[in-house]
Amino acid sequence: MKWPWSKKETRAENDPSWAALIPSGTSAGLPVSPGNAETISTVFSCVQSIAETVATLPLILYRREGNGDRVRASDHPLYRVLHDQPNERQTALEFREMLTAHVLLWGNGYAEIKSDAAGNVIALEPIHPQNVTVLQLPSGRIRYDVADAQTGKVRPLLADEVLHLKDRTDNGIVGKSRIQVAREMLGGVLASQEHGNRAWANGARLSGVLQTDNVMTDESVARLRASWESQFSGTGNSGKTAILENGLKYQPLSMSNEDAQWLESRQFSVEEVCRIFRVPPVLVADLRHANFSNSVEMNRWFVTHTLRRWLTMWEESCERALLGPIARKRYFIEHNVEGLLRGDSTNRAQFYQAGISAGWLLKSEARTLENLPAIEGIDDAAQADAA
CATH class of the missing domain: 3.30.1120 (Arylsulfatase, C-terminal domain)
Structure with a gap:
């Protein structure tokens, strides 16, 4: 006879969200986990560069109008949750910065969805990845077992009760932790860092x-x-x-070859870590290949090749988890990245001038993009010329 609770439930095979909880040993002799990986300054800087930027960009709920236009759905309950205050303890910036960092370090970010009696989302409560176990039920549905950090008690949440952000996944259920994927390289960086610290503790080096x-x-x-x-x-x-x-x-004694190689390895580790997160080294204060002329292009590269993945993750995950099938036909969620792409004042002026001259941009719209106050009748002359 089988016990009632012996019904088969399987943890997602090779669940990276679970594996990330256990520090992994490396050939360098040091374990690597999301916690000690952040003690590497480049890892911390890469995570912050992405998480801070994503969190500071406005995440807007839009409504599609019948004529094809879109307007901010500021009267919708979800608008406040995404744009202003997701829960009682955090601002929108703090909440999205936290969950983005969770995904970057642990491969997954979780938040419990709170709804009112009418089914409207009224709050998002973050859950630390180390307290979540992802299970796949025999029916194919996903269940999240959340352990209380204080009592250890576990409570189950179904898929429609959790906002789940994922990094790249091999099974469609949980994301892979970049820290665990690159643990051998990071173990070497940690070993090099420890070697340097011990050298300083013993008098810097053999001088x-x-x-x-x-x-x-x-x-x-x-x-x-x-x-x-x-x-x-x-x-x-x-x-x-x-x-x-x-x-x-x-x-x-002058600097030995070993000392010189150690410094070179430390510099190379910056580039190695930046490759993991696809962050230009200049954004983590590695200015060896930077200059004033390429700073704007570096910023555009960061938006296009680094941030796009994380911004799309937020938009699609929020639409899927927070909007029902019917609501998605009328509403959608999108970041406003215009501020990151505008460039310097000279390029912006040329862009606006080209748009106004070609007729696809109004002067009033350009002033709005620059957060300038409206001027009554500023578009009248252009409209009269078009007529």
């Missing part, structure tokens, strides 16, 4: 040697080593003046 023509016993060598380390080893003793006796001489 010289003590030498003498006299014969020293093992006891004398041990006593000299202990005395030297106690007085001059460590960053707290940096800069002290050494007094030598009994024929001792200090021979300074």
